[in-house]
Amino acid sequence: FPQLDEKNIAMHAMRIPSTSLTQSQDMQLKVEKAVARFPQVALVFSKTGTAEVAADPMPVNVSDNFIILKPESEWPDPKLPKDRLIADIQAAVNEVAGNNYEFTQPIQMRFNELLAGTRGDLAVKVFGEEFDTMLPAANQVATVLRSVQGAEDVKVEQVTGLPFLEIRIDKAEIARLGLSHFAVQDVIGAAIGGREAGVLFEGDRRFEIVVRLPDYVRDDLEALKNLPVPLPGAGAAGRMASVPLKQVASFSTAEGPNQISRENGKRRIVVTANVRGRDIAS
Incomplete structure (x- = not known):
């Protein structure tokens, strides 16, 4: 044709x-x-x-x-x-x-x-x-x-090559400190992905209010490594209030799916x- x-x-x-x-x-x-x-x-x-x-x-x-x-x-x-x-x-x-x-x-x-x-x-x-x-x-x-x-x-359709940050939790270290997986994941999720803090209503519309760290912190690997992870029973009998995230997790980059x-x-x-x-x- x-x-x-x-x-x-x-x-x-x-x-x-x-x-x-x-x-x-x-x-x-x-x-x-x-x-x-x-x-x-x-x-x-x-x-x-x-x-x-x-x-x-x-x-x-x-x-x-x-x-x-x-x-x-x-x-x-x-x-x-x-x-x-x-x-x-x-x-x-x-x-x-x-x-x-x-x-x-x-x-x-x-x-x-x-x-x-x-x-x-x-x-x-x-x-x-x-x-x-x-x-x-x-x-x-x-x-x-x-x-x-x-x-x-x-x-060929681009399906790979997107860089990812992998954070792996050290099971032995969190067990020694009395932390749970959920506690560490909660810190990571709230800091990077954000956490819902409320709802804003404008007429018949509603908007979720999400709180997260500013971009300059989220884009800084060293700043993420030093995020404080609260310890259970913090402050009791001189116990530390928190430890840096890098103490209980390892950081690495890897390529993953683009789409x-x-x-x-x-x-x-x-x-x-x-x-x-x-x-x-x-």
Whole structure:
């Protein structure tokens, strides 16, 4: 089937899952500057992450770029094929480290999402129970797709790579101090996740009041390690009132799942590709 030329380009920019919003903004600005240098480009703008009205939810490490092109009559070479322009833009933005890209068209991208739930022209869904076996299979599918003529922007859905802070409670130490698992977990949960302290009513609306530590403490590993854990019977017969959290728990970082997608109750990883230079049905 012939592809409708929308005269504009949609570019999906993805970074590693641990990328913060500030880092994404800095990297995105470099990408936009690289695209804006092309004389065929009239305007480039982008959207990073999820807006307050979450009609199109995305993580902060992902940006949608919309590249508005000038009329072809204003191009230095009006006969330049659009596929060649996309290849030139891709070569330019590849100079910006830390990004992966997917090129399509704005309306085409939305139709793909509506029809198949993915933005790519072609999607292969890998189902299973464990990511440890699903991810290698998805990577094998991606390798096969890259060998197919016309398959471009092949990518595997980002399902891993999100950094986690693991806090493991020392059972022997809390037993020696007379603490329970719940007491230590309560300190960690209240400090990081917050604790409901009441309810605020405004007319017929109600809002939970959650109290937690400020961000500058929650983001400081050393400050978390020194959180006081109250001891039972504190103050009696000269007993210490509390001990630092690091005395009863160990801290480490590890990579975990970035997202867990499901379809019909099964875990799913999607491998997508766009098709250029050939008919998608042939």
